[in-house]
Amino acid sequence: MKHIKKKYLFEKQLKALDIEKSSNYIAGEKITKEKLKNVIKSHNVILNTSDHGALFAFIYNDNGHHITMPLPDFALVHFDFSYRQNIERKISKTELLSKLKDVEKFNEMNSEVLYKFYGYSSSCIINLFTSIECFINHLLPENKVYSEKKNNITEIYNKTQIQEHIPFWDKLKKIFTSIL
Secondary structure, three states, X not given: OOOOOOOEOOHHHHHHOOHHHXXXXXXXXXXXXXXXXXXXXXXXXXXXXXXOOEEEEEEEEEOOEEEEEEOEOHHXXXXXXXXXXXXXXXXXXXXXXXXXXXXXXXXXXXXXXXXXXXXXXXXXXXXXXXXXXXXXXXXXXXOOOEEEEEOOEEEEEOHHHHHHHOOHHHHHHHHHHHHO
């Protein structure tokens, strides 16, 4: 299997997959517009990248035009978005502070800049947090379970259940010390 970029999802699964023996994947050179249209619901796609890597994708129907949509690593998607929001936050902070220097005049224009600054700030923080949680979820091993004793019962969670039902701080404090 070719080198797989770390910025995409399901790297381990892609490395382990025998594409030639799998009937529900189409890959690389076999991908054509007609093929995409015929297999849209039953197949996933493996794309060849320009640097001789491979990545998973799904087929997206854009008003009759069937295209392949790569699956990025969402931890990086959220981190990149947060990074860009922080740049905008810094710009809006400079603009806001400049407008607020005149303490006698607070007008609607200042209010717009104020909302923009707080919007960029909160969006940046939320996406950073989401990026960290995506990264933690990605690190969870596929084949391990986490068990938690509560009163007279023991609850057992697999990877998907941990991702969906265990709070962030419990993942950090309890699960990583238990599993890893």
